Amino acid sequence: MSGEGGRWRVRVDRGLCVGSGMCAGNAPEAFALDAGRRSRPVAEETDASGPLFTAAESCPVEAITISVLDTGEPVFPPDFPPEE
Numbered sequence: 001m002s003g004e005g006g007r008w009r010v011r012v013d014r015g016l017c018v019g020s021g022m023c024a025g026n027a028p029e030a031f032a033l034d035a036g037r038r039s040r041p042v043a044e045e046t047d048a049s050g051p052l053f054t055a056a057e058s059c060p061v062e063a064i065t066i067s068v069l070d071t072g073e074p075v076f077p078p079d080f081p082p083e084e
Contacts, residue, residue, distance in 0.1 A: 006047075006048050006068060006069065006070070007045060007046065007047060007048065007068075007069035007070065008045070008046055008047070008048050008052065008066050008067065008068060008069055008075060009044060009045055009066070009067045009068075009069050009072075010030065010041040010043075010044060010045075010046060010052065010056075010064065010065075010066050011041065011044065011064070011065045011066075012031075012038075012039045012040055012041055012063050012064055013063045013064075013065070014038045014039075014040070014063075016061045016062070016063035017038045017039050017059075017061070017063040018060065018061055018063075019033060019036070019037030019038055019039070020059070020060050021033055021037070021039075022055065022058040022059060022060065023039050023055040023056070023058065023059055023064060024039065024055075025055075025058075026051055026054045026055035026058050027049070027051040027052045027054070027055035029042065029051075030042055030043075030046060030049075030051070030052045030055060031055060039063065039064070045069055048075075052066065053066065053075070053076060056075075056076040056077075057076065062077055064076070065077065
C-alpha cells in the first residue's frame with residue numbers, strides 16, 4: 001500500500017457511487033452516507049490507514065480514489081492519473 005504512514009487525499013465520485021455502504025462499513029470513521037445513500041469522505045485529507053484502503057478496494061464501482069497528499073501519487077486505484 002503506497003503512501004502508508006503519511007497523509008492521504010480521499011475523494012468519492014458521487015456520480016459513480018451506488019450507495020452500497022461498503023466504504024462506511026469498512027471505515028466508518030472515514031466515510032458517511034448522505035440521505036440519498038451516496039458516500040462522502042468525512043474529511044478529504046486524512047491519515048493513511050489500512051481500513052481506509054480496504055474501504056476503497058471494496059467499492060464495487062471504484063468510486064473512491066486515494067492519493068498521497070503531498071505528491072498526488074495514486075494510492076488507489078493504482079492506475080489513476082496523478083493529481084496536478
